[in-house]
Amino acid sequence: MELEERRAFAENGLLAAADRQRLFDALWKEWRPRLEAYLRSFSGLSAEDREELAGDALLRAFERADRYRPERPLEPWLVAVARRMALSRLRSPARRAETPAAPEELLGEADGRRPGPEAECIREEERIAVANLVRSLPERERELAFLVYGRSMSLVEAARATGSPLGTVKWRMSRLRELLRRATEVEDAE
Amino acid sequence: MPNDIGETEARLRAFFASEIEAAARDAPPPPRLPARQSLLPDRQARIPEMQSRLPARSIAGRADAAGRGSAGDAAASVALAACLAIAAVSAFPRQAEGRLATIVVAAAASGRLEEVRIDMAAGAASIWETGLARRSRGDY
Numbered sequence: 001m002e003l004e005e006r007r008a009f010a011e012n013g014l015l016a017a018a019d020r021q022r023l024f025d026a027l028w029k030e031w032r033p034r035l036e037a038y039l040r041s042f043s044g045l046s047a048e049d050r051e052e053l054a055g056d057a058l059l060r061a062f063e064r065a066d067r068y069r070p071e072r073p074l075e076p077w078l079v080a081v082a083r084r085m086a087l088s089r090l091r092s093p094a095r096r097a098e099t100p101a102a103p104e105e106l107l108g109e110a111d112g113r114r115p116g117p118e119a120e121c122i123r124e125e126e127r128i129a130v131a132n133l134v135r136s137l138p139e140r141e142r143e144l145a146f147l148v149y150g151r152s153m154s155l156v157e158a159a160r161a162t163g164s165p166l167g168t169v170k171w172r173m174s175r176l177r178e179l180l181r182r183a184t185e186v187e188d189a190e
Numbered sequence: 191m192p193n194d195i196g197e198t199e200a201r202l203r204a205f206f207a208s209e210i211e212a213a214a215r216d217a218p219p220p221p222r223l224p225a226r227q228s229l230l231p232d233r234q235a236r237i238p239e240m241q242s243r244l245p246a247r248s249i250a251g252r253a254d255a256a257g258r259g260s261a262g263d264a265a266a267s268v269a270l271a272a273c274l275a276i277a278a279v280s281a282f283p284r285q286a287e288g289r290l291a292t293i294v295v296a297a298a299a300s301g302r303l304e305e306v307r308i309d310m311a312a313g314a315a316s317i318w319e320t321g322l323a324r325r326s327r328g329d330y
Contacts, residue, residue: 021223028220033213040209054213055221062223064320077321084319130205133198149199150206180198 006070012062024062032058034075034151035082041143044090053089057082075151076161083162133183141176148173 001009009027012020036054039045045053061068061081068077134142140162147158159169 017223017225024223025220029214029217032220033210033217036213036217037206037209051218055218059221060319067320081320088319126201127205127208130201134202134205145202146206149202150210177195180202181195184195184198 001074003070006068006074009062009074010065010068010070012065027062028055028058031075031078035078037150038079038143038146039082039086041139041146042086042090043139045086049086049089053082053085057085060085072160073157076153076157079147079161080163133180136183137176137179141172141179144169144172144176148176 008015008023012023015023032054035057036050039050039053057078061078068074134145137145143162144158147153147161148155153161155169155173156166159166162169164172
């Protein structure tokens, strides 16, 4: 997203209603799927939660865009909004009484998705193996894997998105790479 | 499964791309934006919700229906407002926070402490969800 577009986002409150709607539609198309995919990092959220939260987070970010600084990348800020809303939902008293989704349930849900054209290069069994690997990661490392590998964020941007100190993110990244290396070695041994 | 970490990382990239693509395929159409200021519950609608989170009795006693407290309440309000202002200015010396402190002083001195507390609760919730407003921050 170019600086001018980010400025328009930050100042959307000044736009005419039709222009504002047009800008929101474009953001919805571009960013909502990314936020929904990001929210898969939180194993306590159901598919319905993720769909609802991705839309709500985008609406909230759009409504409060005057808090965004357009000289900075948009994605870490959007992710931070979605993340906080997800954590608020997971911490709500009603939510605490529920049992979080088990990894097996998430596995079945993901496996039911058809691979699209971009993923056609991955053979199905490899896809399932990678899905299993992602799900075997601890939640924070899974989140970091999405941001760094799925969204090509730098560690500084990932730190901004997750509200964590850069040192913590570097440590998590080295732990993530170690987990990936171990998983690769186990597969090689088999 | 890939046999080196570089290949594993490439597979992860492709996997996440397919997740995003699947989410885009199943995405609902964008909603129509309501008129300005109506995307989120307005402040009036949130007041009962905020009040339910507050202690039953305010620090300085309940203001009467006209929004004025007794002489004792007013004195307590001014004392509390002074403490809040000193704390706010010490913690947040920049201009925007200074203005916040001024608003707290003015509102608290008039005996409308409940409203001040509700505003502060709403402000804290807003900061938690979207961060501080741009004009309230320095460059760091």
